[in-house]
Amino acid sequence: SAVISQKPSRDICQRGTSLTIQCQVDSQVTMMFWYRQQPGQSLTLIATANQGSEATYESGFVIDKFPISRPNLTFSTLTVSNMSPEDSSIYLCSVIVGNTIYFGEGSWLTVV
Amino acid sequence: GQQVMQIPQYQHVQEGEDFTTYCNSSTTLSNIQWYKQRPGGHPVFLIQLVKSGEVKKQKRLTFQFGEAKKNSSLHITATQTTDVGTYFCAGRIGNAGNMLTFGGGTRLMVKP
Numbered sequence: 001s002a003v004i005s006q007k008p009s010r011d012i013c014q015r016g017t018s019l020t021i022q023c024q025v026d027s028q029v030t031m032m033f034w035y036r037q038q039p040g041q042s043l044t045l046i047a048t049a050n051q052g053s054e055a056t057y058e059s060g061f062v063i064d065k066f067p068i069s070r071p072n073l074t075f076s077t078l079t080v081s082n083m084s085p086e087d088s089s090i091y092l093c094s095v096i097v098g099n100t101i102y103f104g105e106g107s108w109l110t111v112v
Numbered sequence: 113g114q115q116v117m118q119i120p121q122y123q124h125v126q127e128g129e130d131f132t133t134y135c136n137s138s139t140t141l142s143n144i145q146w147y148k149q150r151p152g153g154h155p156v157f158l159i160q161l162v163k164s165g166e167v168k169k170q171k172r173l174t175f176q177f178g179e180a181k182k183n184s185s186l187h188i189t190a191t192q193t194t195d196v197g198t199y200f201c202a203g204r205i206g207n208a209g210n211m212l213t214f215g216g217g218t219r220l221m222v223k224p
Contacts, residue, residue, distance in 0.1 A: 041216070042200060042214045042215060042216045042217050043155065043200065043202075043214045044214070045211055045212065048211075058211070090154075092154060092155070099160055100157050100160075101145065101157050101212070102157065103147075103154045103155045103156070103157075104154065105153070105154045106154045
């Protein structure tokens with residue numbers, strides 16, 4: 001199994017500012033994933049955080065808006081840059097251990 | 113592009129009634145996974161189906177993967193109030209690496 005801790009759990013942010021979300025896993029994992037879940041919506045993959053190389057972004061997401069760091073096999077950060085109200089979402093960190101996918105508890109961001 | 117459609121979007125049932133959510137993909141999936149997200153919580157992995165025609169059971173939950181590996185269903189027998197939440201399917205396309213495409217989810221509400 002895997003235990004994933006995300007910080008912050010919630011935040012209210014001013015538009016135009018940036019916020020960095022941290023994801024800590026209790027075991028070493030090859031890949032970590034960042035998802036976004038907009039209010040009442042499903043999950044959308046933002047990017048795959050690779051240790052030792054740049055993150056791989058999905059269509060519609062760019063590094064300038066969502067820079068990602070992956071300094072080691074247990075930790076990653078996602079920054080939401082220059083936030084607007086449209087960025088109000090739950091941001092979820094995810095890992096694969098064995099054949100099971102685990103999600104962090106999410107970071108609930110509200111941009112005002 | 114690849115889509116995974118899930119129906120119904122919402123379902124109200126009386127406690128004790130059965131519930132089914134259906135997931136359909138426009139292309140063949142290498143596997144499909146199901147998640148449950150409680151209100152205010154994060155998605156929790158329930159199960160993964162890999163084989164064509166596979167059926168798996170977890171207590172009152174029955175999961176099926178279609179013969180063509182393009183559809184799946186989750187059936188809950190005799191719902192309880194603890195079953196409340198949103199159920200998501202997520203499919204992996206054969207050559208899409210680790211990317212999961214999530215269905216829109218079915219929100220289940222159970223009246224006691």
